Amino acid sequence: MTDRGRAALRRTPDTLVVGPSRMRWTGRQMIVDIDEMGAPPLVTPVAGRIVVTPEAVTGVEVWLTPDGAHLWRPFAPVARIEVDLTQGHRWQGHGYMDGNFGTRPLEADFDRWTWGRFPLADGATCFYDARRRDGTDTDLALHVARDGTATRADPPPRAALPRTLWRIGRETRADPGFAPRQVMPLLDAPFYSRSIVETRIGGETTRGMHEALDLGRFRAPWLKPMIAVRVPRRAGWRHAD
Numbered sequence: 001m002t003d004r005g006r007a008a009l010r011r012t013p014d015t016l017v018v019g020p021s022r023m024r025w026t027g028r029q030m031i032v033d034i035d036e037m038g039a040p041p042l043v044t045p046v047a048g049r050i051v052v053t054p055e056a057v058t059g060v061e062v063w064l065t066p067d068g069a070h071l072w073r074p075f076a077p078v079a080r081i082e083v084d085l086t087q088g089h090r091w092q093g094h095g096y097m098d099g100n101f102g103t104r105p106l107e108a109d110f111d112r113w114t115w116g117r118f119p120l121a122d123g124a125t126c127f128y129d130a131r132r133r134d135g136t137d138t139d140l141a142l143h144v145a146r147d148g149t150a151t152r153a154d155p156p157p158r159a160a161l162p163r164t165l166w167r168i169g170r171e172t173r174a175d176p177g178f179a180p181r182q183v184m185p186l187l188d189a190p191f192y193s194r195s196i197v198e199t200r201i202g203g204e205t206t207r208g209m210h211e212a213l214d215l216g217r218f219r220a221p222w223l224k225p226m227i228a229v230r231v232p233r234r235a236g237w238r239h240a241d
Contacts, residue, residue, distance in 0.1 A: 001231050002036050008237040019237045029053045030097060034085070039230050048085035052097050055079060056148030064130060064138055065109055070102040077117055077124040077144040094119050096209070098126075107215040109133055116172050118201060118208030122146065125201055127155055127173045141173065156201060161210075164193045170212040174199040183207055190226065191217035 002019065010017035015024040020035040032050040037043060054076030064070040074096075081095025096117050100106075113130035120143075128140040141155035159174040161181075165188050174180045180199035187194040197210035217223060 003231055003233040003235075004237050005235045008234070008239070010239060017239075019234060037232065039232050045086060048083070048087075048089075050084075051082045052076070052095050053080045053082075054097060055146050056144075058144055058148050058150050060142070060144075060150045062128070062140060062142070064100075064128070065132065069104050070100070070106070070109060072098065072100055072128060074098045074126055074142065074144065074150070077126055077142075078119070078146055096124065106213075107219045110213075110215045112169070112212070112214050112216065113138075114171055114210070114212045116197065116199075116208055116210045118199060118206045120201065120204055120206055124208075125153065129155075129158070129171070129173075159199070161197065164188050164212070166190045166193075168193050168212050168214050168217070170210075172197055172199055172210055173201070175201065175203065182210075189230075190223055191215070 004019045008019040014026075015022060021033060023030060023032040025031075030052040032052075034047055034050070036046045038046050055078045057076050058074055060074055062072040062074075064072055076097040079095045079097055080092065082092045084090050098117075109132055111131045111133055113128065115129075116127045118125050118127075123143060123145040125141060125143045128138060128142075130138040132138070139155060141153040142150055143153045144150045156173045156175050158171050159178070159180050161170040161172060163169055164185075168191070170193060172180050178200040180197055182195050183198050184196040185193075186196065191214045193212045195210050196207055198205065198207045200206070
């Protein structure tokens with residue numbers, strides 16, 4: 001991730017360009033071309049291409065707050081992904097594509113959330129458990145079939161996961177009696193965790209993407225300087241007009 005000024009942004013109906021990197025929708029695939037530099041301590045080139053091919057694109061839009069100030073769009077919970085980066089990361093596998101949108105900062109309305117997307121034989125199930133600052137909760141289970149049909153489901157019980165190295169609390173959903181576990185850590189930050197988690201849904205054991213976000217931590221004044229170190233800023237970038 002790189003922070004850039006407004007002059008680095010270009011948009012069309014099917015393309016988003018930020019500095020030297022871009023993503024474009026072809027009508028069938030999302031193609032992401034990356035040309036960046038890593039943040040300290042690994043200040044090395046990060047370049048290459050990621051191609052996401054959805055099996056189907058949904059029209060689902062989920063309000064995360066009653067006034068619709070925050071939305072979640074699971075565009076394609078069932079997809080294939082191809083990764084080819086200059087750092088040597090080259091692989092293909094099961095992927096997904098989603099997005100969050102809002103008119104207020106996340107930390108203004110939420111204290112924390114956990115989210116998970118788990119592939120199943122007939123599609124994928126997503127869980128979204130959020131605690132708002134007013135004390136209310138969002139408890140969402142959404143199943144998306146391979147043809148893009150989306151249905152709300154009754155989520156299985158909450159199940160605790162061990163805290164992260166930064167002591168962020170985590171949980172997911174699992175069939176009664178099953179203890180979910182972290183299979184692989186992907187990102188461990190003071191306010192955010194991303195990992196591969198194994199759980200069981202409707203009798204089917206599955207491994208999927210899991211994230212935990214602590215927005216109480218994110219609001220803390222001591223945290224913002226740490227983010228500035230990890231996310232390089234390129235305020236002077238301009239496209240050649």
